Amino acid sequence: MKIKACLFDLDGVVVDTARYHYLAWKKIADDLGFSFSEHDNERLKGVSRMESLDILLEIGKIKIDIKTKEELAATKNSLYVSYIQKMTPDEILPGVIRFLDELHNNGILIALGSASKNAMSILDKINITQKFDAVIDGTKVSKAKPDPEVFLKGAIELGIYPHDCLVFEDAQAGIDAARNGGMHCIGIGQSENLKNAEFVIPGFAKMTLDQLKSWYS
Ligand code: BG6
Ligand code: MG
Numbered sequence: 335m336k337i338k339a340c341l342f343d344l345d346g347v348v349v350d351t352a353r354y355h356y357l358a359w360k361k362i363a364d365d366l367g368f369s370f371s372e373h374d375n376e377r378l379k380g381v382s383r384m385e386s387l388d389i390l391l392e393i394g395k396i397k398i399d400i401k402t403k404e405e406l407a408a409t410k411n412s413l414y415v416s417y418i419q420k421m422t423p424d425e426i427l428p429g430v431i432r433f434l435d436e437l438h439n440n441g442i443l444i445a446l447g448s449a450s451k452n453a454m455s456i457l458d459k460i461n462i463t464q465k466f467d468a469v470i471d472g473t474k475v476s477k478a479k480p481d482p483e484v485f486l487k488g489a490i491e492l493g494i495y496p497h498d499c500l501v502f503e504d505a506q507a508g509i510d511a512a513r514n515g516g517m518h519c520i521g522i523g524q525s526e527n528l529k530n531a532e533f534v535i536p537g538f539a540k541m542t543l544d545q546l547k548s549w550y551s
Pocket of ligand 2: 343344345346347352379380503504505508
């Protein structure tokens with residue numbers, strides 16, 4: 335098989351924190367007096383905190399100064415952090431641990447590639463840090479997805495060429511980042527939200543190495 339490393343997004347791929355991000359942004363929108371739907375939220379997935387706020391404010395047609403923006407981003411993050419404080423390993427999405435172990439046992443390297451500055455704290459809460467050979471998160475990158483920086487740094491840390499890497503992503507920005515980096519990519523979720531993924535799966539419950547081999551040999 336040509337795949338030598340798998341890189342996983344975190345929010346919405348390993349855990350359902352995409353839901354917590356949505357709830358926290360929705361509270362900000364409610365307080366500002368406009369509605370923010372799950373459909374709107376697709377645009378924020380994979381995008382950095384401040385860029386997410388810019389998109390949110392554009393949806394609400396609201397213009398504010400930078401200081402107020404920083405306060406809103408901090409308020410959103412406090413709310414989000416309060417949700418993730420309560421996380422436990424039970425919240426790891428079905429099949430993830432089994433699939434990570436199957437990859438590891440077959441010599442495939444594993445990295446995390448997340449835009450989140452809270453990634454390390456989530457990995458710690460769900461007790462999964464040791465499953466990753468490299469972790470690149472929002473504290474280590476300067477360019478947000480769809481820029482490929484987060485995944486390219488992961489590939490460099492693993493010592494694997496981008497064309498031998500496969501990214502798992504639930505966000506359009508993340509799929510674009512993987513493809514912009516010359517990597518293979520599988521979307522997690524529904525294909526109408528995930529253009530340019532090579533394959534789309536609903537989650538890892540039925541994902542196996544044999545399936546990967548049949549797609550990428
Ligand atoms: C990504 C999420 O993983 O991280 C985005 O998909 C989020 O929704 C981004 O905005 C940044 O996260 P954080 O935790 O640094 O605000
Ligand atoms: Mg995600």
